[in-house]
Amino acid sequence: MKSVSVVLSTACLVVCAAAIVTGSAHVRQSHAHEGHDHVKYSAGEPGDPKKRSQTITVRMRSEGKKMMFVPEKIEVRRGDQVRFVLQNDDDESHEFMLATVAENRKHAEEMKKYPDMEHDDPNGKRVIAYGTGEILWRFTKKGEFEYACLIPGHYDAGMFGKVTVK
Numbered sequence: 533m534k535s536v537s538v539v540l541s542t543a544c545l546v547v548c549a550a551a552i553v554t555g556s557a558h559v560r561q562s563h564a565h566e567g568h569d570h571v572k573y574s575a576g577e578p579g580d581p582k583k584r585s586q587t588i589t590v591r592m593r594s595e596g597k598k599m600m601f602v603p604e605k606i607e608v609r610r611g612d613q614v615r616f617v618l619q620n621d622d623d624e625s626h627e628f629m630l631a632t633v634a635e636n637r638k639h640a641e642e643m644k645k646y647p648d649m650e651h652d653d654p655n656g657k658r659v660i661a662y663g664t665g666e667i668l669w670r671f672t673k674k675g676e677f678e679y680a681c682l683i684p685g686h687y688d689a690g691m692f693g694k695v696t697v698k
Contacts, residue, residue, distance in 0.1 A: 571654075574632045575677040575695070578654035579668030585613040592618065592626040592659065592681070592691075599626070599691035601679065606695045610674050618657060618665040626691065627681045629656035630669065636692070640682045647684050658683075671697045 579585060591602040599622075608614060618628050629636055629651065643649055650658045657665040674697050681691035 573630075573655050574635055574673070575630050575655065575697075576670050576672040579613045579615070579670045581668060583613055585615045585668060587615045587617055589617045589619055590628060590679070590693075591621050592628070593621040594624075594689075597689060599681065599686050599689040601628075601681075601691060601693040604693045606693065608671050608695065608697055610671060610697050612697075613668070613670045616667040616669065618659050618667065620659040620661060620663050620665075623661050625658055625660050625683065626686065627651055627656060627658045627683055628665070628667065628679050629682050630667070630677060630679045630695070631655060633678045636678050636680045636682060636687075640680070640684075640687050643682045644684050671695070673697060 586608075588603075588606060590606075593600060593602065616628065620626050629639065631639070652658070655667065655669065657667055659665040677695045677697065679693050679695060680687055
């Protein structure tokens with residue numbers, strides 16, 4: 533019985549150490565959004581599924597070496613709640629991260645270190661090849677914001693768009 537316990541304890545330590553070494557940023561990202569009420573977002577706040585929203589479908593695709601979102605520009609009013617339906621028309625995963633340009637640039641640098649970091653946050657989601665996803669978002673602040681795919685190389689290939697909140 534003791535040998536089984538020692539083996540299990542050792543296995544747990546190995547798995548935990550591997551997780552810390554290879555995915556510590558992913559762990560921080562995931563836990564940062566538990567209890568969304570305390571997290572502040574630059575582009576607004578998570579939407580309320582009980583309230584009315586407009587639906588905007590955002591398609592993710594590649595054409596040659598160019599990667600893109602369609603539409604590339606979205607305009608909403610302050611206070612609008614939007615259900616983003618994310619449709620990946622491509623044969624590889626893409627992301628939709630809604631933030632400021634500066635925040636997305638900073639996060640893109642972190643993604644270079646941890647390229648397998650996946651997102652399922654109120655303001656961001658990774659969508660598998662030919663898959664779909666949704667984000668419900670309420671725009672509470674006026675300004676210009678960005679949605680971007682931060683998988684290494686995708687942003688540089690043109691995969692970003694702009695939301696203007698009036």
